[in-house]
Amino acid sequence: MKLDFSGLESSAPLYGGNNGLLCDGFSDAPSFDLPVTSDFDGFQKNSIQMVKPAKGTTTLAFIFKEGVMVAADSRASMGGYISSQSVKKIIEINPYMLGTMAGGAADCQFWHRNLGIKCRLHELANKRRISVTGASKLLANILYSYRGMGLSVGTMIAGWDEKGPGLYYVDSEGGRLKGTKFSVGSGSPYAYGVLDSGYKYDMTIDEAAELARRAIYHATFRDGASGGVASVYHVGPTGWTKLSGDDVGELHYSYYPVEPAIVEQEMTEAIVA
Amino acid sequence: MECVFGMVGKGFALVVADSSAVNSILVHKSNEDKIMVLDSHKLMGASGEAGDRAQFTEYVQKNVALYQYRNNIPLTTKAAANFMRGELATALRKNPYMVNIVLAGYDKETGPSLYFIDYIATLHKVDKAAFGYGSYFALSMMDRHYHADMTVDEAIKLADQCIEEIRSRLVVAPQNFVIKIVDQDGAREHSWRRTTKD
Numbered sequence: 001m002k003l004d005f006s007g008l009e010s011s012a013p014l015y016g017g018n019n020g021l022l023c024d025g026f027s028d029a030p031s032f033d034l035p036v037t038s039d040f041d042g043f044q045k046n047s048i049q050m051v052k053p054a055k056g057t058t059t060l061a062f063i064f065k066e067g068v069m070v071a072a073d074s075r076a077s078m079g080g081y082i083s084s085q086s087v088k089k090i091i092e093i094n095p096y097m098l099g100t101m102a103g104g105a106a107d108c109q110f111w112h113r114n115l116g117i118k119c120r121l122h123e124l125a126n127k128r129r130i131s132v133t134g135a136s137k138l139l140a141n142i143l144y145s146y147r148g149m150g151l152s153v154g155t156m157i158a159g160w161d162e163k164g165p166g167l168y169y170v171d172s173e174g175g176r177l178k179g180t181k182f183s184v185g186s187g188s189p190y191a192y193g194v195l196d197s198g199y200k201y202d203m204t205i206d207e208a209a210e211l212a213r214r215a216i217y218h219a220t221f222r223d224g225a226s227g228g229v230a231s232v233y234h235v236g237p238t239g240w241t242k243l244s245g246d247d248v249g250e251l252h253y254s255y256y257p258v259e260p261a262i263v264e265q266e267m268t269e270a271i272v273a
Numbered sequence: 274m275e276c277v278f279g280m281v282g283k284g285f286a287l288v289v290a291d292s293s294a295v296n297s298i299l300v301h302k303s304n305e306d307k308i309m310v311l312d313s314h315k316l317m318g319a320s321g322e323a324g325d326r327a328q329f330t331e332y333v334q335k336n337v338a339l340y341q342y343r344n345n346i347p348l349t350t351k352a353a354a355n356f357m358r359g360e361l362a363t364a365l366r367k368n369p370y371m372v373n374i375v376l377a378g379y380d381k382e383t384g385p386s387l388y389f390i391d392y393i394a395t396l397h398k399v400d401k402a403a404f405g406y407g408s409y410f411a412l413s414m415m416d417r418h419y420h421a422d423m424t425v426d427e428a429i430k431l432a433d434q435c436i437e438e439i440r441s442r443l444v445v446a447p448q449n450f451v452i453k454i455v456d457q458d459g460a461r462e463h464s465w466r467r468t469t470k471d
Contacts (some may be wrong), residue, residue, distance in 0.1 A: 144324050169301060174324015177294050179302045189299060 002038060056225030058187030058216055059089060059100040060195060061156045061167055063180045066205050068158040068165045068235040070098050071212035073187070073220050073248070074228035076105060085228035094119055096239040097135060097159035102184040103152035103172065111153060115139050132159040132166030136176060144174035154184040160235050187219030187226040194218045205234055209243045217255065220248045274445050275320035276407025277307065278435060279375040279387050280415060281400045283422040285456035286377035286385040287463075288318040289432050291407070291447030296323075300448075303469055308453045311337055312347055314379045316453050316460045320404050321372035321392060329370045333357055350378025354388040354396060362394035369393075373404040379455050403435075410442055411435040425454070429463070436466055 059072040072089035089101040091112040101108035122130040136157040153172040169177045183191040194215040216230040231245045279288040294305040308318040309330045374390040389402040403411040450466040
């Protein structure tokens with residue numbers, strides 16, 4: 001789309017006519033640089049794509065009174081092609097620790113499996129379970145050593161250890177953050193909005209599960225790279241349990257049922273004389 | 274958008290850092306402590322890439338502790354600063370650490386000191402230092418109002434002025450800041466300046 005700039009050009013000089021001494025800097029009309037592109041709408045779309053988180057998924061986890069709630073969608077996409085609607089994005093590292101998958105599926109699956117092996121070795125060597133802090137640090141150190149080599153992992157390690165519930169965010173750039181509420185993936189900004197407004201530390205397990213499910217649903221509604229099934233897991237003192245796995249399409253109609261349209265007048269057959 | 278700055282006063286040194294952990298447009302958390310307590314009398318405020326910051330500061334902290342175990346004497350602030358600079362310089366041409374550090378310490382013999390350590394292994398002993406976009410505002414504020422031998426209250430007041438300036442003038446200003454202080458009684462957290470409760 002070529003924009004017409006003829007209106008911005010001024011025919012009359014601004015200052016002192018053609019006096020070379022006075023108006024060297026002032027003879028042109030004021031103007032500003034516009035992005036140099038012929039496709040202005042595409043430019044705007046690309047700039048939104050630039051800031052949007054890259055990993056095509058929505059995962060979230062938060063700590064509350066009864067433990068940790070972990071939820072994720074189940075869509076795998078390759079550009080515009082949906083390659084699967086039934087990917088398991090919540091990885092069971094061991095009976096009391098979960099990891100979420102965002103980024104490269106192979107990277108996440110392999111390194112979480114590797115982490116599970118290291119955790120078991122730690123248990124055997126030290127006769128006690130590894131803490132969530134320790135497990136996340138093991139993973140973060142491994143990912144840090146592969147920095148810049150193209151791994152794509154954005155994961156949350158959630159578990160219950162001697163200190164209670166624990167939640168860490170670990171990514172392939174080597175970052176590791178301890179926190180109470182995280183969401184990772186291209187749908188994460190949408191999920192954060194619902195999660196932040198509905199979060200209370202004192203929630204029952206059912207309320208927390210509903211909050212997690214709702215946040216995933218809203219993210220899948222707006223983000224094209226998220227969809228499929230919203231799985232919700234709970235990590236408590238005795239380990240993790242899967243609470244639900246609902247198709248987001250069905251969730252949509254349960255949250256927003258279709259109102260039957262009010263029909264004012266039904267069409268009937270024309271009476272033929 | 275990370276801001277770290279520090280200054281030296283009469284018998285103490287102060288380090289202030291923001292506490293946001295950001296990924297592109299998303300703020301993952303706003304209570305991340307970026308000022309590491311290196312040992313009993315040293316503070317290290319670090320800003321830079323996420324993985325590098327945590328890994329490098331922890332590496333330095335463990336090496337400082339190791340020196341103390343091996344030699345039964347703690348490192349001086351100057352020695353710790355030079356150790357850090359050496360590590361950054363060695364890694365620079367192979368696998369650089371993208372971390373900027375403000376090191377504050379108190380030594381019994383020499384008193385308080387502040388070191389400015391860049392990601393390309395620049396090392397300067399200074400009275401006031403700042404990193405990040407916030408440095409554009411904090412440095413001139415400190416140049417104008419800083420004087421030698423300030424009391425703790427004067428220094429905190431100056432730090433607050435810098436934080437206010439950053440909050441009002443920086444386009445995506447960090448929400449919360451943490452202030453830590455080191456003096457003859459040791460390194461400790463002084464206070465937080467919050468706008469959000471994470």
